[in-house]
Amino acid sequence: MRIDIVTIFPTFFDVLGVSLLGRAREKGLLDVRVHDLRDWTHDRHRTVDDTPYGGGAGMVMKPEPWGEALDEILGEDAVLVVPTPSGEVFRQPLARELAQEKQLVFACGRYEGIDQRVIDHYAARGRVRLVSIGDYVLNGGEVAAMAMIEAITRLLPGFMGNPESLLEESHEDGLLEYPIYTKPAVWRGLEVPPVLLSGNHAAVAAWRREQSIERTRERRPDLLPD
């Protein structure tokens, strides 16, 4: 998979070189390129923003640098992902869907956002997804892009050492994951649930399923059918 990131803060993405993501890049599973939007400006101050038409607080990202950058970076079948608090919410099914793509281009806006015509222009010519990572407001799309990139790339075939661990996680079956334990069997007087020491695989599976449902009911009732 190829991932391009366009941002005015390219150093934000230096952390992509570490840990599993770094190894995926080394293994050739992932080709990540970070671009500085200001490289597509032409004035002395490398201006990327201007005041909003119609008035109001804050600044808006100008369309011209975005147009030049995206014309150059977007490949034939690319999906343009625009992190924004006004987008659809990023969930595991969308991570799975985006993990199938050949190229993802993340357009990280700052200030009050990007001129709407940039979105409209590329939506008329290709695939654009406006995506929010949750109902809160960040200072820009960078942290949101990073969260999405981590969730997507760990689903790439060959990324995980043990792909089976993907199947048991929260959200894979629409429920939260059950509680997990390791040795010792007693810690500070707290015991591991005895069923997990029983060796009875069917009983363990049934207990885990029950715990998943109970946890989901308590913490995320919105995930359960009515």
Ligand code: ADE
């Ligand atoms: N940019 C600012 N807030 C955001 C959010 N919640 N999700 C995605 N992008 C954002």
